[in-house]
Amino acid sequence: MRSTEHAPQMAHNNPARFDITLRAARVAFNGADIFHDLDLTLQAGSFTCLLGPSGVGKSTLLRYFAGLVEGDVSGTITCSDKAPLKDRVAYMAQQDLLLPWRSVLENVVLGAVLRNEKPDYEKASHLLTEVGLSDAANLRPAELSGGMKQRAALARTLMEDRPVVLMDEPFSALDPLNRLRLQELAARMLRGKTVLLVTHDPLEALRLGDRVHVLSGSPARLQDAITPKGQSPRNIADPDILAQQAELLGQLGADASEGAA
């Protein structure tokens, strides 16, 4: 169950070497725009966090990048290397989305199974060791704690080995201690990849993000990014981080009072 430090190269197999640019994105549900004219650039290998109140459209924006939004949608996503983004993203949701009838190991290799490829069980076992689940490989998800399930989901995400990782509040259902541990693990293992993380926790955003955007209003607009200093995972007791947290809360709070007016 202990996380080991060998094979640190694992996460660097497929680093991102291209920027992703979103232009004039618009998504509407039932005739009302969630957002329109939205531009966002995800720089190669950077960790971008998206903060905002519930229901503002953070998840929708993330799902837009994943190609999961259907219906009344427009806008363009371009990659600086001219290749399409499709098939180069891995997706991790708030729910672990582990299949209850497959063992942890079989869940980690799910992507290959669904694409009819030969699953690399050796690599999957390696990743499970890295996330501290080597002893749980043959258990079913129902036998895991919440933190272990999210670790398994992280291993499944890393197994896909895509240059871009989209994460939708992956740690929000965890207790504080498990959340900190998983943030650390994710920061270490996702280094080199382009990451977009949706969260409602300003500290999580500042701990992990190279750029932190607040999404607010209706239709939602992106505010200018806050860029915390130093390498992630950052120390949440750092005074600079705490000052930036106050700034983020201000951006979020100012929004709340506008909504009330």
Place this chain on the structure above:
Amino acid sequence: MTDQNNPHTNKKSLSERRWLILARPLIIIVALIATWQVLVIVTGAPKYMLPPPADVWHTLLARHAVLLDHAQYTIAETVIGLFAGAALGTLAAIPMALFSTVRFWLMPILLVSQAIPFFALAPLLVLWLGFGLASKIAMAALIIFFPVTVAFFDGLSRTETGWLDLARTMGASRWRLLTHIRLPAALPAFASGFRVATAVAPIGAVIGEWVGSSHGLGYLMLHANARVQIDMVFACLLILCAFSITQYFIVDRVLRAALPWQPDSLKPVR
């Protein structure tokens, strides 16, 4: 969650459950027989209307060769009908869940098939398929088909959307998505439909036998009834009940064993 992590409560509730699984049917049977005996005494009904339990028991023992011979047919019809109906239900549910065109065409036909009373259909089936097993199997299969189709289709169309999203970002093929996510996810729903089907399957076979046959418990009951051998009718009913209950418990056990991951708040995880 906390309950599942406590091996002590697990062990206890499991052995309690085992004991109850065995004892409950016995308790119910004894209570029903007692009620029956009380009814006989209180109403003073003559034997040709309501025979006392002891008479029926005597008939069961005295005529067991005849009863078992006919029971074989009914059991075979029911079991074959059950699997045939379940197979047809599966074959109907999967394309309905996959293709909306199939769904739009098949759903009304399914509903119409259920609007026709089975009693009205039975003589036709006997006419078309003959006096033998085939018409009874068809009857049982027809009754079973609907609950299995509806339950399985329902399960297939309620796949957790998060799994579908995940599969899409993983580049899943449609076929693999079906075989590795949608089908297994729908198995608990299929199991519910199959349990209902198991309980109603003997009805189809017996109705078929009533309408036209020379074998089976339904046939035997009809003849005994005409000759006012009511103890024989009751003996047939008892065998039917015993078979139905046994069949249901076997199916239930097999389904539980086959789907150990199925969320079930009544059953401990291990």
